[in-house]
Every structure is written in structure tokens, then in C-alpha cells.
Amino acid sequence: MTNKLRVGIVGAGIQGVCNALFLQKKGFQVTLFDRDEPGNSASYGNAGHFSPYASIPINRPDVLTDVPAMLLSSRGPLALKWRYVPKMIPWFLKFISNCRKDRMLYTAKYMHQILDISLPAFDELFEDVDISGLVENKGILYFWNDQNLKSRDLEIKIREELGVKQQLVSPKEIHDLEPNIKPVYHGGVYYDYARHARNPKKILIKLFENFVQKGGKFLKLNIKDLNFDEKKPVIRSDTHRFVFDKLVIACGAFSKTLTDKLHEDIPLDTERGYHIHFKNFDHLIKRPIIYLNRGFGMTPMEQGLRVVGTVEFGGLKNPLSKSRIKNLIENAKELLDGLPDHEDEWLGFRPTLPDFLPVIGPSKNYDNVFYSFGHHHLGWTLGAISGKIISKMISNEKTNLDLKPYSSLRFS
Numbered sequence: 001m002t003n004k005l006r007v008g009i010v011g012a013g014i015q016g017v018c019n020a021l022f023l024q025k026k027g028f029q030v031t032l033f034d035r036d037e038p039g040n041s042a043s044y045g046n047a048g049h050f051s052p053y054a055s056i057p058i059n060r061p062d063v064l065t066d067v068p069a070m071l072l073s074s075r076g077p078l079a080l081k082w083r084y085v086p087k088m089i090p091w092f093l094k095f096i097s098n099c100r101k102d103r104m105l106y107t108a109k110y111m112h113q114i115l116d117i118s119l120p121a122f123d124e125l126f127e128d129v130d131i132s133g134l135v136e137n138k139g140i141l142y143f144w145n146d147q148n149l150k151s152r153d154l155e156i157k158i159r160e161e162l163g164v165k166q167q168l169v170s171p172k173e174i175h176d177l178e179p180n181i182k183p184v185y186h187g188g189v190y191y192d193y194a195r196h197a198r199n200p201k202k203i204l205i206k207l208f209e210n211f212v213q214k215g216g217k218f219l220k221l222n223i224k225d226l227n228f229d230e231k232k233p234v235i236r237s238d239t240h241r242f243v244f245d246k247l248v249i250a251c252g253a254f255s256k257t258l259t260d261k262l263h264e265d266i267p268l269d270t271e272r273g274y275h276i277h278f279k280n281f282d283h284l285i286k287r288p289i290i291y292l293n294r295g296f297g298m299t300p301m302e303q304g305l306r307v308v309g310t311v312e313f314g315g316l317k318n319p320l321s322k323s324r325i326k327n328l329i330e331n332a333k334e335l336l337d338g339l340p341d342h343e344d345e346w347l348g349f350r351p352t353l354p355d356f357l358p359v360i361g362p363s364k365n366y367d368n369v370f371y372s373f374g375h376h377h378l379g380w381t382l383g384a385i386s387g388k389i390i391s392k393m394i395s396n397e398k399t400n401l402d403l404k405p406y407s408s409l410r411f412s
């Protein structure tokens with residue numbers, strides 16, 4: 001099937017690449033732009049979880065009372081770059097207004113709607129690439145100690161109500177699944193159908209190469225401007241100008257620079273996250289584990305044992321915080337004996353809206369421009385399904401999904 005319409009996509013992270021492949025399947029002529037090589041941003045350094053169960057957002061009613069203790073603890077998940085705080089006040093106010101129970105349940109319902117179909121969407125893309133050895137089907141294990149049990153109870157109950165498959169596990173069962181983890185835990189939940197990436201960047205590159213093999217174009221350019229020529233979107237780098245029939249903005253946490261040019265104010269900011277590797281120590285665990293009280297996790301990957309975590313509010317320009325790296329090292333060493341010195345200190349930017357729903361759909365003022373960003377902690381898992389949804393929207397095909405909750409109109 002060929003389609004004369006030309007689509008430009010800005011951003012070659014997991015969102016941009018998956019959008020490109022699904023649009024290509026529908027016959028569109030697609031050009032992908034990135035200022036860097038594909039997949040070097042958040043999509044490179046994440047924890048690699050394909051987590052279709054993770055519907056419950058951070059905006060729980062009880063999260064605000066936990067914040068002071070989280071900020072005071074050097075082992076806790078939360079940190080701030082204090083000079084950035086004034087800039088984030090409007091975002092925080094919107095976040096707080098989303099910490100009501102009804103808002104939390106709304107987000108959970110609409111995250112569940114797309115998470116629940118996220119794996120089959122990836123399978124459609126994986127049919128065309130060789131991912132052997134790169135995606136494991138060993139489930140994902142969460143555990144906790146006996147603090148904050150109220151939050152755990154609430155999460156379990158909401159997942160039950162949504163119909164999310166979950167297996168509660170006892171300390172003995174946790175030990176049987178992961179015998180090397182020290183018994184800091186009192187309970188946990190195991191999602192045996194979840195998957196993980198052994199190397200997210202390699203998977204992304206395989207998908208990207210498939211796009212190029214099928215005739216897709218990639219241009220390494222920094223897109224600095226966006227306007228219109230007789231309703232057709234026009235993008236510009238310092239040296240080039242391109243006109244498309246349709247345009248997709250998929251720049252992750254950096255998307256606001258372009259959406260601000262479209263006369264709408266989308267409150268996108270970033271939750272900064274970190275990783276380190278313990279090279280050659282991935283054999284210590286069989287599957288990703290997450291220690292919920294500490295808000296961090298470990299994933300066995302090709303690069304070694306990847307330790308991932310932290311939510312740091314500090315914008316896109318501040319440097320990496322050494323204290324957050326220390327937090328990851330200490331947390332990992334509390335769970336596993338015999339870890340060597342770490343390598344590869346990495347900072348990445350989760351693209352996050354204050355209601356913890358992504359933006360998937362047309363722009364408010366220009367129906368030839370589409371958005372696919374803001375997937376916060378779940379942008380890896382939601383890559384394929386977001387691309388599939390956008391490809392249907394651009395082809396004017398109906399879906400049986402309620403897509404209004406993801407529209408940027410909610411911020412008007």
C-alpha cells in the first residue's frame with residue numbers, strides 16, 4: 001500500500017521510531033529527524049521494563065504526606081535541584097490538584113487502557129526484526145518492607161479493580177525467585193507476564209534499521225523552528241527547511257520547545273532519573289527487581305547489572321547529581337553482596353505531565369500536527385501502542401479506545 005502523504009517525525013527515541021514504523025505500515029512516506037543518533041536519550045538508559053501492569057500513577061492522595069521524609073532521606077527516591085524549584089511551581093500546583101483519589105483513579109483507568117494492549121503492539125513490530133536474546137520473558141518482581149503498607153494495599157486493590165493480573169508473593173516465594181537478594185522484604189508482587197529488555201538501545205536500533213530498510217529516511221538535524229505554509233507544517237534546522245503534510249512531535253522531555261510555537265501551553269517538565277552499571281554482575285538476579293520503599297530497581301542487562309532509580313526535579317539543564325549516584329550504589333549494595341566498583345553514571349529525562357497521562361493526539365490549534373510524548377516512567381513500554389494510535393489517527397481510522405484523556409486539550 002502506498003500513500004502519497006509525507007509525514008515528518010521529530011525525535012528518534014522509542015516514541016519516534018515506533019510512530020515511524022506504524023505510519024510506514026500504512027504506506028506513508030516517513031522522514032525521521034533527530035539532533036543526535038537514534039535512541040541516545042531516555043530510551044537508551046531506562047530500566048528496560050515492559051510493564052503492562054503499571055497503571056497506578058505517582059499522584060496518590062497520600063504521596064504528599066510522604067514527601068518531606070523522602071526528601072530528608074539520602075536513601076529515598078526523591079530529590080530536588082533547589083534553584084529549579086521556583087520554575088516548577090506551576091507544575092507542582094497542577095500535580096497537587098491531581099493527587100485527589102478521583103483524579104488518581106482516572107489516570108489509572110486511562111493508563112491501564114493503553115498499557116493493557118502495549119505488549120501486542122510491540123509484537124507487531126518485533127515480527128519484522130530479530131530480537132533473539134534481547135527481550136526476556138521472566139517477569140518483573142516488586143517487593144517492600146513493612147513500612148507504608150497502606151499505600152501497597154491501595155495499589156493492590158486498584159489493580160484488582162482494573163483487572164490487572166498480579167501475583168502476591170510471600171518472603172519465601174521472593175527468596176525462591178531471587179535467592180541472592182538479602183531478605184529486607186516482608187511482601188511483594190510478581191508479574192510473571194512482564195518482559196524486560198537486555199539492551200534497550202540495541203532493540204531501538206533494530207527497529208530503526210528496519211524502518212530505514214523499508215525506505216524510511218533519517219536526517220540528523222536539530223529542529224529549531226516550526227510554522228506553517230498554507231496549513232502544511234514547515235520545520236527548520238539552522239541549514240534546512242522541510243514541508244510535510246503531517247508532522248509528529250516525539251521529542252520526549254524536550255518536546256515543549258516545539259509545542260510552545262503552536263500557541264498552546266502544555267505543562268511538560270521532567271523527572272530526572274539515573275542509572276549505573278555493575279559490569280559482569282547481571283548474573284546475580286534473573287529478572288528486574290524493584291525495592292518499592294527505596295524507589296529503585298535493578299535489571300540484568302548486557303551491559304551488566306543496571307541499577308536504576310531516583311525522581312529528581314531539576315529541569316533539563318542542571319548537571320548530574322553525585323548524591324543520586326551514591327544513593328543508587330548504597331541501595332544496590334544493601335541488597336546484594338560482593339558488588340564491585342560501578343561504571344557508567346547516566347542521567348536521563350523522563351517526560352512528565354502533572355496528571356501522569358501522556359499526550360497522544362493532534363495539537364490543539366493545528367490538526368496536521370500530532371503529539372506523542374509525556375509518557376513519564378512508562379515511555380518505553382508505551383512506544384509501540386502510542387505509535388499505533390497516532391498512525392490510526394493520521395489515517396482517519398477509528399479505534400475502539402477512548403482517546404480524549406490523552407488530548408492536549410485537557411490543559412486549555
Ligand SMILES: Cc1cc2nc3c(=O)[nH]c(=O)nc-3n(C[C@H](O)[C@H](O)[C@H](O)COP(=O)(O)OP(=O)(O)OC[C@H]3O[C@@H](n4cnc5c(N)ncnc54)[C@H](O)[C@@H]3O)c2cc1C
Pocket residue numbers: 010011012013014015016033034035036037038039040041042043044045046047048049050051221222223224250251252253254255257272273274275308309348349350351372373374375376377378379380381382
Ligand atoms: C531512569 C529511567 C528509567 C526508566 N525506566 C523505564 C522502564 O523500565 N520502562 C518504561 O516503560 N519506561 C521507562 N522510563 C521512561 C522511558 O525511558 C521514557 O518515557 C521514554 O524513553 C521516552 O521516550 P521518547 O521517545 O518520548 O523520548 P526520548 O527517548 O528522550 O527521545 C526523544 C528524542 O528527541 C530528540 N530531540 C529532542 N529535541 C529535538 C529537536 N529539537 N530536534 C531534533 N531532535 C530532537 C532527542 O535527541 C531524543 O533522541 C525510564 C526513564 C528513566 C529516565
